[in-house]
Amino acid sequence: MTALEVRGLAKAFSRPAVQGLDLAIAPGEFYGLLGPNGAGKTTTLRMVVGLLAPDAGSVRIFGIDALADPIAAKRLVAWLPDEPLIYDKLTPLEFLEFVAGLWGVPAAVAGPRAEELLHRLDLWDHRAERCEGFSRGMKQKAALAGALIHDPRLLILDEPLTGLDAAIAREVKAILVERVRAGGTVILTTHILEVAERLVDRIGVIQHGRLLAEGTLTELRERVGRADSTLEEVFLDLVAAPAGAADPQREPA
Numbered sequence: 001m002t003a004l005e006v007r008g009l010a011k012a013f014s015r016p017a018v019q020g021l022d023l024a025i026a027p028g029e030f031y032g033l034l035g036p037n038g039a040g041k042t043t044t045l046r047m048v049v050g051l052l053a054p055d056a057g058s059v060r061i062f063g064i065d066a067l068a069d070p071i072a073a074k075r076l077v078a079w080l081p082d083e084p085l086i087y088d089k090l091t092p093l094e095f096l097e098f099v100a101g102l103w104g105v106p107a108a109v110a111g112p113r114a115e116e117l118l119h120r121l122d123l124w125d126h127r128a129e130r131c132e133g134f135s136r137g138m139k140q141k142a143a144l145a146g147a148l149i150h151d152p153r154l155l156i157l158d159e160p161l162t163g164l165d166a167a168i169a170r171e172v173k174a175i176l177v178e179r180v181r182a183g184g185t186v187i188l189t190t191h192i193l194e195v196a197e198r199l200v201d202r203i204g205v206i207q208h209g210r211l212l213a214e215g216t217l218t219e220l221r222e223r224v225g226r227a228d229s230t231l232e233e234v235f236l237d238l239v240a241a242p243a244g245a246a247d248p249q250r251e252p253a
């Protein structure tokens with residue numbers, strides 16, 4: 001069973017944003033979705049987590065049809081948007097208590113988990129302060145703690161490291177890697193290609209709402225014929241190539 005299976009996903013606003021996208025992500029995989037600005041990454045993920053209705057296609061989360069049974073699918077997923085909203089009249093502890101309640105996590109489980117998350121994310125000393133006075137990075141950390149409080153099987157994060165200082169970014173990366181090692185599935189988007197290069201198992205590159213290339217870094221390097229190059233070089237080659245040119249298995253049009 002896949003953790004996430006997307007088939008023929010499509011969404012148009014004034015122009016097509018996602019065009020017949022297929023993705024299959026295995027349980028325990030750390031997957032990076034990359035693409036230039038406006039490629040359709042956020043639109044794809046918003047459809048996956050049920051915040052946006054697709055025009056066409058299907059989404060399965062651990063075998064559950066997310067369009068037919070959105071509540072069952074959503075129970076397995078946490079979504080951290082790039083600009084998360086938190087209830088900033090609450091303190092981080094109150095926020096986590098509130099979010100845990102929404103997920104039906106028993107207080108005896110949520111309490112210690114909240115404490116651990118706040119320690120790890122360096123928010124413990126601020127646990128009794130209202131989030132409204134927090135910096136952008138602190139709010140982002142509180143939101144990440146909220147995403148982890150119900151211990152989701154599939155964690156989806158949109159640009160999770162933007163705005164975080166180096167120490168916290170490292171801690172967040174460590175938390176994500178630990179989740180994957182423990183069998184969790186993590187999908188993230190990032191423009192920080194060094195992050196993707198070091199963290200993820202597999203990379204999907206999308207452009208104009210279509211999957212341009214997918215594979216491990218080694219596979220992507222082979223595809224563009226650059227054995228020792230960085231992901232940045234591979235990525236720039238892929239997105240600069242005319243459609244189909246980077247794929248040796250594809251017949252020229």
Ligand SMILES: Nc1ncnc2c1ncn2[C@@H]1O[C@H](COP(=O)(O)OP(=O)(O)OP(=O)(O)O)[C@@H](O)[C@H]1O
Binds near residue numbers: 017038044
């Ligand atoms: N709510 C919306 N209304 C109209 N157009 C939208 C909406 N959301 C996204 N789009 C358009 O869909 C396309 C894909 O946007 P999307 O945000 O998915 O890209 P992205 O890959 O996440 O980009 P970025 O890296 O800049 O965050 C863009 O052309 C964008 O302008």
